[in-house]
Amino acid sequence: xxxxxxxxxxxxxxxxxxxxxxxxxVHDREFVVLLGPSGCGKTTLLRCIAGLEQVxxxxxxxxxxxxxxxxxxxxxxxxxxxxxxVFPHLTVFENVAFGLRMQHRPKDEIKKRVQSAAxxxxxxxxxxxxxxxxxxxxxxxxxVARAIAVDSLVxxxxxxxxxxxALLRLEMRAELKRLLRxxxxxxxxxxxxxxxxxxxxxRIAVMRDGQILQYDTPLxxxxxxxxxxxxxFIGNPPMNFLDGEVRTEDGRLIVxxxxxxxxxxxxxxxVLSRLKxxxxxxxxxxxxxxxxxxxxxxxxxxxxxVVEPLGSHNLITMQLGPEQIKVNTDADFQAQxxxxxxxxxxxxxxxxxxxxxxxxxxxxxxxxx
Amino acid sequence: MxxxxxxxxxxxxxxxxxxxxxxxxxxxxxQAFGLAFQADDGHLTLDxxxxxxxxxxxxxxxxxxxxxxxAIVPLQFILALVMALxxxxxxxxxxxxxxxxxxxxxxxxxxxxxIWFSIFTQRGYLNSLLYGLGVLDKPFxxxxxxxxxxxxxxxxxxxxxxxxxxxxILVAGLQSIPRDYAEAAEVFGANWFTRVWRVTLPLxxxxxxxxxxxxxxxxxxxxxxxxxxAGRGMTVLANEAYRWxxxxxxxxxxxxxxxxxxxxxxxxxxxxxxxxxVKEEMVL
Numbered sequence: 001x002x003x004x005x006x007x008x009x010x011x012x013x014x015x016x017x018x019x020x021x022x023x024x025x026v027h028d029r030e031f032v033v034l035l036g037p038s039g040c041g042k043t044t045l046l047r048c049i050a051g052l053e054q055v056x057x058x059x060x061x062x063x064x065x066x067x068x069x070x071x072x073x074x075x076x077x078x079x080x081x082x083x084x085x086v087f088p089h090l091t092v093f094e095n096v097a098f099g100l101r102m103q104h105r106p107k108d109e110i111k112k113r114v115q116s117a118a119x120x121x122x123x124x125x126x127x128x129x130x131x132x133x134x135x136x137x138x139x140x141x142x143x144v145a146r147a148i149a150v151d152s153l154v155x156x157x158x159x160x161x162x163x164x165x166a167l168l169r170l171e172m173r174a175e176l177k178r179l180l181r182x183x184x185x186x187x188x189x190x191x192x193x194x195x196x197x198x199x200x201x202x203r204i205a206v207m208r209d210g211q212i213l214q215y216d217t218p219l220x221x222x223x224x225x226x227x228x229x230x231x232x233f234i235g236n237p238p239m240n241f242l243d244g245e246v247r248t249e250d251g252r253l254i255v256x257x258x259x260x261x262x263x264x265x266x267x268x269x270x271v272l273s274r275l276k277x278x279x280x281x282x283x284x285x286x287x288x289x290x291x292x293x294x295x296x297x298x299x300x301x302x303x304x305x306v307v308e309p310l311g312s313h314n315l316i317t318m319q320l321g322p323e324q325i326k327v328n329t330d331a332d333f334q335a336q337x338x339x340x341x342x343x344x345x346x347x348x349x350x351x352x353x354x355x356x357x358x359x360x361x362x363x364x365x366x367x368x369x
Numbered sequence: 370m371x372x373x374x375x376x377x378x379x380x381x382x383x384x385x386x387x388x389x390x391x392x393x394x395x396x397x398x399x400q401a402f403g404l405a406f407q408a409d410d411g412h413l414t415l416d417x418x419x420x421x422x423x424x425x426x427x428x429x430x431x432x433x434x435x436x437x438x439x440a441i442v443p444l445q446f447i448l449a450l451v452m453a454l455x456x457x458x459x460x461x462x463x464x465x466x467x468x469x470x471x472x473x474x475x476x477x478x479x480x481x482x483x484i485w486f487s488i489f490t491q492r493g494y495l496n497s498l499l500y501g502l503g504v505l506d507k508p509f510x511x512x513x514x515x516x517x518x519x520x521x522x523x524x525x526x527x528x529x530x531x532x533x534x535x536x537x538i539l540v541a542g543l544q545s546i547p548r549d550y551a552e553a554a555e556v557f558g559a560n561w562f563t564r565v566w567r568v569t570l571p572l573x574x575x576x577x578x579x580x581x582x583x584x585x586x587x588x589x590x591x592x593x594x595x596x597x598x599a600g601r602g603m604t605v606l607a608n609e610a611y612r613w614x615x616x617x618x619x620x621x622x623x624x625x626x627x628x629x630x631x632x633x634x635x636x637x638x639x640x641x642x643x644x645x646x647v648k649e650e651m652v653l
Contacts, residue, residue: 052552073558085549088653089571102558130650150557 001186002153003028003171004049009042009058012095018044020210021058026154031180031187035197036207037233042190042285045207049188050156051075062155064216073102078152082159084143086131092118093127099150120179137168140269144176148183155185161196172198173199194234196223203300205232223285228358231283237315237326240289240355242282257282258343259321260300265347271351271361280361283351285313286328292342299342304335318343398631404624417625424622426612428602432606434633437595438588440524445584446577448528450536454565457531457543467540472541474533482597487524489518489598514602526594531587535580542576543569571651578645585641588633606630 004026011019019041026032034042047053049060051072059068067075078099086095094101096117100110112160118124121141131139140160147155160176161169177200179189191197197204198218205215206226214226225231230357231239244257254261262282264272272280292299302318302325314326316335320343327343335341354362399611408414421427452470455462473481488494496508511518552574570577592607604612610626615617631643 050556052555072552072555073560077556079553081549081558082545083549085547085553087550087553087568087572089651098554099557103564132650132653146557196392321650347607 001028001184003030003061003186004154004188005061006045006049007046007050007061009057009060010049010056010246011041011053012056017210019039019055020047022210022212022214023214024205024215026186026188027335029186029191030185031200033197033204034188034190035194035201035204036192036209037236038192041210042192044210046094046156046158046188047192049154050077052081053268056293076153077149078147078150079156080143080147080158080160082162084131084139084163086139086142086146090130091127091136092123092129092131094320095131095142096127096145097151098146101154103150107325113149115299117145120148121145132329134218137164137172140164140172144179148179148185148358153186155187157187157189159190162191166172169196170309175205175274195236198234204356206233215313223349224360225283226360228281228283231353235285237284237286239285239351240253240325242284242323242325244280246275246278246280248273255280257321258300258302258323258325259331261298262300262345262347262350263298264350268347268352268362275361277355278353279365281353281355282345283353283360284345284349285327288346288349289325289327290344290346291316291333292328292344295342296344299344302341302343304337304339306337307335324350373627395435401624401627402631404621405628407599408621410548417621421622421625421629424609426609430604430606430609433603434591437523437591437605438585439526440520441588442581442585444524445532445535446457446581449539449580452532452536453539454569456540461509470533470536473530474537476530477593478530479593479597481526481530482594484609485594486512489522512598512602514599521605522598523595524589526598527588527591530594532582533630533634535584538576538583539573542573542579546572557588563638574645578641578647581645582638582641585637589630589634589637629645 004024006022006024006079008021009019010017010021010022015327022041022045024032024045036042046245047056049062051060051067051074052072055068059066060074061067062077068117086092087098090098090150093114096114097110100113105113114127115124121144123138123141123145126134126142131142134142140163144160147157161172164172173196189200198221201218203210203215204218206221207213214221214230216224216226216276221230222234225234225239228241231241242257244255244262246253246255248254252263253273254263255272295301300320302320304316304318305324306317308315308317311331312328313331314333316329316342318325318332320328323344329335353359354361405417406413406415407418448506452466455577456466476484480621486493490496491510491512492509493511495511496505510516511522513519546569550568551564554568559567590607592611595603595605595608607630608624610623610630613626614623
């Protein structure tokens with residue numbers, strides 16, 4: 001296995017900037033997820049690394065070797081395609097063996113490797129079948145087996161689970177995680193599904209408009225989104241963003257928001273005090289809001305609009321001053337639409353976002369490691 | 370809608386082409402069958418068939434037809450395949466190729482034959498060119514029936530005229546193969562040749578089958594190009610059918626030749642269908 005290193009790569013299609021000056025490093029044996037909405041350039045970036053697209057500018061390194069000008073077959077990569085791309089005219093065995101045959105490996109070695117790859121993916125009893133005789137999930141397993149059967153430096157996966165139905169996707173997700181941990185492959189995985197990204201990645205690179213906005217651990221991407229877009233894109237429900245006004249009263253920094261006042265913790269106060277404009281966006285996740293049935297000094301008054309019981313918890317939409325806010329509560333929380341409730345925001349978990357740029361105030365501007 | 374009611378619509382839509390096939394193909398075929406195996410007084414006979422097989426021109430016509438098929442069809446197939454694969458590489462300007470390659474499709478076989486005749490004839494374009502360039506000091510008799518030149522000229526004319534139909538079928542087939550397969554092959558280490566051989570061609574099989582059947586059957590029926598270029602100098606099966614009808618006034622023998630051509634056509638179609646059969650489980 002090896003590391004992937006991408007240096008100021010650009011790829012345009014006509015006037016569309018699909019990938020624009022992207023730097024990215026995937027460490028040896030790391031599992032990195034490229035996450036972003038459709039059209040953000042994540043698949044294009046993956047294809048540039050695979051060599052299926054020629055970069056306009058920049059360099060691509062795989063295992064310290066500059067592969068920018070090499071065709072895909074010379075890059076020592078393995079790939080899983082979104083539509084599986086298992087060859088319909090070959091049996092499962094021949095599909096899994098394809099890469100090994102291209103490398104002219106000896107017969108018994110091919111047999112052994114195919115067997116062990118098939119066992120890892122539980123398809124060893126399907127080896128004589130043709131893809132048309134398999135279900136979507138089984139074809140997916142064949143595609144993964146084909147990729148791990150060869151000695152590749154890195155494993156590239158392009159939305160490998162997006163064509164599976166919801167239940168199967170959940171099952172395959174856990175299995176992929178186990179499998180990739182087991183074989184310790186350097187993996188770059190493209191998806192538009194934030195849950196998939198959070199659950200699988202060692203690190204997540206969030207992309208939009210051809211650029212990487214944030215590159216961090218799943219927890220940090222979720223808890224400390226670099227900007228407005230990421231906070232809204234990741235998490236279900238998306239992060240709440242409330243208009244806030246920074247002011248100082250009696251030498252203490254407070255933020256007026258949601259028709260009340262909140263008191264930022266000391267580190268946040270230091271950052272907020274340096275703001276040129278007094279306005280700020282208060283980003284808070286639905287689970288970081290506490291509901292109270294009686295008023296309290298640091299609680300904001302809100303009115304219940306909608307209660308959605310989701311089994312494990314309830315999702316409540318509330319009117320908070322001029323804005324709406326989503327709050328997660330325990331499943332046994334009882335509330336009626338129209339009822340008044342008090343909300344206490346966990347100020348340690350608030351993301352303070354610059355209104356003009358949309359970027360988090362404390363966020364380091366150089367997101368790539 | 371009442372599910373039990375018989376749905377006439379699809380049959381109604383099929384009717385015009387069905388009528389066409391019955392009146393212009395099935396009925397004449399049936400009549401030809403009658404002419405070939407029925408004497409004028411109405412009783413069944415194998416006389417005409419015996420006369421065809423013992424005719425002096427028969428074996429020459431058959432051998433020439435087979436020789437032409439063997440020379441033309443593989444050549445056309447390989448040329449068309451190379452052209453189609455080139456086209457699929459999406460090199461700059463390759464879109465224009467499809468139009469250029471398709472031009473001969475619009476030209477009738479007789480016209481094509483005459484064009485090539487005017488190239489190869491004694492005072493034709495080729496002789497003029499070679500004479501003008503000083504390569505020849507007097508016109509060369511290309512279409513001398515004792516030489517192999519007429520055969521070569523016919524092969525050239527046919528390749529020029531009908532390669533494009535194979536090309537069009539193959540391009541259509543190639544375009545229906547998802548790009549993923551080629552990309553997967555590339556990623557897993559296949560070079561261009563291996564990719565084409567191990568992935569593209571097997572997936573193209575149904576189109577190859579269609580193209581070969583169509584081309585071979587049309588080659589079995591080859592007529593106008595041969596007449597235009599070789600005249601009396603060379604005969605093929607369809608020429609014999611025509612000659613027996615128009616010169617010897619024997620519709621019976623003409624029909625017998627036609628039947629023979631039909632049997633060969635069916636035979637080749639059957640062989641291709643078997644040889645290039647795509648197993649059901651190999652289709653996704």
